[in-house]
Amino acid sequence: MSSAQGSTAEQTHNDKKWNELAQGFGLSGDEFKSLKDLLKRQPSLEEIAVVGALWSEHCSYKSSRVHLARFHTNEPWVLQGPGENAGIVEIAPGVGLAFKMESHNHPSYIEPYQGAATGVGGILRDVFCMGARPVANMNCLRYGEGLYNAHLLKHTVRGIGDYGNSVGVPTVGGQTRFHHGYSKNILVNAFTAGLVKSDAIFxxxxxxxxxxxxxxxxxxxxxxxxxxxxxxxxxxxxxxxxxxxxxxxxxxxxxxxxxxxxxxxxxxxxxxxxxxxxxxxxxxxxxxxxxxxxxxxxxxxxxxxxxxxxxxxxxxxxxxxxxxxxxxxxxxxxxxxxxxxxxxxxxxxxxxxxxxxxxxxxxxxxxxxxxxxxxxxxxxxxxxxxxxxxxxxxxxxxxxxxxxxxxxxAPKYRWPLQERNEYLKQHSKIERPTPTTSEGLKLGLPESSRSALANVLESAKTTVGEAWNTIIQQLPALMTLPVHAAKEPLTRHYCSTVQGNTISGCQTPLSSAAAVVRLDAEFLTENAHDPFAQQSPSIAMVAVAQSCQPGAFLATVLKGKQSKEGHMGCFSMM
Missing domain, CATH: 3.90.650.10 (PurM-like C-terminal domain)
Known part of the structure; x- marks a missing residue:
């Protein structure tokens, strides 16, 4: 082998090692090549690490930014729109409400207690580093089926409660739902709101x-x-x-x-x-x-x-x-x-x-x-x-x-989008596979609800036909399914009254109602429609309508792998 051939082989080997290193830090082959072209040199290990992190989907929004730019964000009462640690709207003369919601899904799937706890901690810092004192936390949680999801449910709720309670910020509301689509991809969204004077925003x-x-x-x-x-x-x-x-x-x-x-x-x-x-x-x-x-x-x-x-x-x-x-x-x-x-x-x-x-x-x-x-x-x-x-x-x-x-x-991608009618045709029916039996996910009815249900069933025997009797007999089992069961075993982990300003918190039956904190009649709520969003992404408009109030709304839009046409098409339609 000539020296020139040996040199070429060595260079090829080195290039392969650098490409593998870059891939380990999250950079694709094309992204690594783009980085070298921009620098006009070989980046160091530390530079590859930095670029891999900041060009990641999590930090750069490289696939979603083009769609998120369609949101309307400018109004006279918007003191801070996208681009900072938290959004801020004016709720009274000289007073702003800083707020943010962020997901901590993957960390919570891997290590549910710490993943959920640090999700709360991160969102708190985003708000108070703007100069706002946090006054309320909320959360939006989604789980799948099976015993492992029962394990995730138990420890994410414990992590959220322990962190928020220890810092001294009330968890005043939230929403916990179950769907088979989340079995290996739970959603853990943390929300914090804080008060700041309009002239004291940092x-x-x-x-x-x-x-x-x-x-x-x-x-x-x-x-x-x-x-x-x-x-x-x-x-x-x-x-x-x-x-x-x-x-x-x-x-x-x-x-x-x-x-x-x-x-x-x-x-x-x-x-x-x-x-x-x-x-x-x-x-x-x-x-x-x-x-x-x-x-x-x-x-x-x-x-x-x-x-x-x-x-x-x-x-x-x-x-x-x-x-x-x-x-x-x-x-x-x-x-x-x-x-x-x-x-x-x-x-x-x-x-x-x-x-x-x-x-x-x-x-x-x-x-x-x-x-x-x-x-x-x-x-x-x-x-x-x-x-x-x-x-x-x-x-x-x-x-x-x-x-x-x-x-x-940083890269900006416009992935192919599945045409809307084609997407709706493929998702014309809500997928509901046979439910997985999971005693761990059956939260159970409180004793008071159990007694009331027994009375209803007893009186129904004399007032409805035989066909309805069969349905009624299934009600106790239906009501213990995770999606219908009482959420008191979860919400009792959260302190909703610390700081002494909570008028209506998560210990009350909220359904989709807003939590109320005594700060210039501030109302907080969040909403989502999971299975229906899969069938028609436009259902996101209903979630916004149910949550709407004068001022502003906050959107946390989560979807699957960005390179898949159906996922990005659904994301864009939402």
């Missing part, structure tokens, strides 16, 4: 709005380069706004969480448990209080919680909104695990963490306030004019990516 930005727009100058740095003194001056310029990390220490939990949430999986989910985050509601409570105090004192410029993709997502989102670059020294991040690798710092989804930007003269005050609240904090980086997301580890550059590659240049 956003995820790196500089004050009054700061002059400065021309971006690329750093010229590449991965694996040593960081010289001149480079440090460029990355961490004197007088620039600083990045402060505060909250729980960083561990390995949740690494690959964003890409996992964008994927599909089957029964072999045990190996994915390390990708599920672990929550600490008492740390969340401390984080909530110190965050609101920092914002009240107005000593931070901007704030972002570390959710999916952790530090990577928060740093890049803030930089993208502000048109700036950021540099982060990973060695400065508080860690609870020794010898974390650079990509693990970047992708960790350890819970109860925040990133804020502060002016240099306020840094010590921020650190002191965090210490007072027993919340760990450290200056980990700086804002700069590079327009790049740059990370340093052990005095070497590990990541130097233009921010626009991670945001504006």
């Amino acid at each position: 956003r995820g930005k790196l500089q004050n709005d009054s700061a002059p727009v400065r021309q971006q100058v690329a750093s010229g740095l590449l991965p694996d380069q040593d960081v010289s003194e001149n480079s440090k001056k460029k990355l961490f310029p004197q007088g620039a706004n600083l990045l402060i990390y505060f909250g729980s220490a960083t561990g390995r939990d949740g690494v690959h969480g964003a890409t996992m949430s964008s994927d599909t999986f089957g029964d072999a989910s045990a190996s994915l448990k390390p990708t599920v985050q672990v929550g600490d509601p008492f740390a969340e409570k401390k984080l909530l209080e110190v965050t609101l105090e920092l914002l009240k004192k107005k000593i931070v410029v901007g704030l972002q919680d570390m959710g999916a993709a952790g530090l990577t997502s928060s740093g890049v989102e803030m930089a993208g909104r502000s048109g700036c670059g950021v540099a982060i020294d990973l060695n400065l991040i508080p860690a609870r695990t020794a010898r974390l690798k650079a990509f693990e710092y970047l992708l960790s989804e350890s819970q109860e963490r925040m990133l804020c930007a502060v002016t240099p003269d306020k840094a010590e005050e921020v650190l002191a306030l965090c210490k007072e609240h027993q919340v760990a904090a450290a200056v980990i980086g700086s804002v700069n004019d590079t327009g790049e997301f740059i990370c340093v580890h052990n005095d070497k550059v590990v990541c130097a990516l233009p921010v626009d590659i991670l945001t504006d240049n």
Whole structure:
């Protein structure tokens, strides 16, 4: 073999290894090629990890963004529309209601207790990092059939209740339903609402709005380069706004969480448990209080919680909104695990963490306030004019990516859509296979309801014909099916009265009625129509109509694998 042939074979082998590595971080072959074309070089391991997370469906909405853009979002009372951590509408002069609903489906299927608990924690942070104090939680849950779904039901409800109760935010309502289509893909949607003064809303930005727009100058740095003194001056310029990390220490939990949430999986989910985050509601409570105090004192410029993709997502989102670059020294991040690798710092989804930007003269005050609240904090980086997301580890550059590659240049897909009439023809009947017997899912009727039903059956014997008698005799069994059974065994896990403002909460028979919280007559409700949406996606309009009120509505639209024509067609029609 000639040297040229040997070199070609080695290059092919290396290319294959890099492609496999990129695939492991969630990038398709075409996406990895696109990344190399944009960079005009081979990306580092850490850069592949960052791009894999931020280009995932979970973070970039690359398949759904074109459809979500059709929503109407602008009205005089909308104080904050899509693009920030939570939406905000004005509910009284000078008072805004911040709210958000988000799913935590895959983590809850893999590890139901922690998956559901951290779903609540994440949605709380999205609301209070806007400056709003959370006043109410809700949830929308969907399960399938069989004993494993009974296990999922038990532990997701326990996780939701334990986290919300411990933080001290009432769970005032929700909806739990069952359908065979959710047997291997449960839905766990968490909702939080909070109150904020209209002039006290904070956003995820790196500089004050009054700061002059400065021309971006690329750093010229590449991965694996040593960081010289001149480079440090460029990355961490004197007088620039600083990045402060505060909250729980960083561990390995949740690494690959964003890409996992964008994927599909089957029964072999045990190996994915390390990708599920672990929550600490008492740390969340401390984080909530110190965050609101920092914002009240107005000593931070901007704030972002570390959710999916952790530090990577928060740093890049803030930089993208502000048109700036950021540099982060990973060695400065508080860690609870020794010898974390650079990509693990970047992708960790350890819970109860925040990133804020502060002016240099306020840094010590921020650190002191965090210490007072027993919340760990450290200056980990700086804002700069590079327009790049740059990370340093052990005095070497590990990541130097233009921010626009991670945001504006993320893939956008327009998958083929199944024609509406063809879809409706295929789904003209609601699929109802033989129900799976599952004693674990039979929640049972409360004693009072059981007695009332017995009286109805006894009186019915004398008032209806023989045919109806047969039907009536089936009522007790029918009423113990999960879809009809009393939900009291679930709702008693939730405290609906903490804070003392709940007028109507989840301990009352709500059906589709709204929960009421005593805050300027604020009403909260959520709705869904699962089997009917499969038959006709336009049924989503009924769910909106049942939930409608003057002001705004929030949509959390969930559908299956995006590349399937039927799924994306249904998503688009909804």
